[in-house]
Amino acid sequence: MKKREKREWEYDMENLVHSFLNRTIYEKLTKHIIASIPDEALVQAIIDNIQTKISPDFSDEYDVVTKLSAGRQAVYAIFYLECEVCNGGFSQFFYNSISVFAEDALYGLERIGAVKLSALMKQAISLYKENKKEITEIEDETIEGYHKFYSDNPLNKLDDIFYLLIKEENLSDLIINYIRNNLNEFVD
Template sequence: MDLLIENSIDEFNNRTIYKTLTSEILDSISDDKLEQAIMDNIDTKFQDVEQYTLDKISKLTNGQQAVFSTWWLEAEVNNGGFNQFYFNSSGQFAEMAEVGFMTIGADKFSELTKRANKIYSENKQRLEEFDDGTMESFSESYKDNPLNDKDIEFYNLYDSEKIGELKIKYIRENKNEFITE
């Protein structure tokens, strides 16, 4: 098992990162590596220490915004729930993710994100009181958090809406939104 993990990490660390994407390159990338290739390509547009900002990401194509914002929402929610998503800087892409899910045809994820965005907006002031930079406060922010129920809904949606397949289908059918020649 350790060797399998080590090989997986090596493969990830040694993956090809494309500064430009052409139709031919996109066609050559396997489905299981396509989303990461798009994320890597977007990342090449930023300096090493430069932060992702809503202003800069908003300048990307609709398809790039959809992949970027939904990727970050998924990563954060799967790691620590919607609370973590909004707590971290990726929360600035909340509305973009709602639209992004709709763009790729993940209507149920979009609807859930819309409801989570509304709950967060209604509770933002109270939740921001926990943002003092300590792990203790962050942990406390989960107590009686109205977003907690949305996490379970999110995880269960994977059974009914194949988000990975929807993203791949969208990218393949809308290659022009990802070409960066």
């Protein structure tokens, strides 16, 4: 990489990080505020708003989220499903505590019209339940157990399909369209 290209890349990355760290976080959302948020920032704004309702240690996360509107629950669960699977696969999603939202993510995918992704999520939940005993036995929090958990996990075969389907079904657009068409579910 040429020095100039590297500097431009670094500058772009610095701007992205700066923008993210200095974004507006709305403790209260109105129809007017939601309408003013550009599409590329909309999902993050909804997630930030939900997180203002959760304690800093996330100890009440499940209780808070499950008391929100169906739309907010859907966006929250889908957002974290995508984050976890894109970071470490379905193995990571089910390994981490966010997996308590697995059924919510499934329901959310169905709700926004992500037909193929919801079918895949249903398959992932089923596969996890069928293999939970074997999968959780190797979750011993050692390096070896962690490696075995990821390398021998039957969920791994679903990861590439997920990556393809989020593009094919255009998951981001489905979520944004759902929010824009169901504003009442997202206002405080």
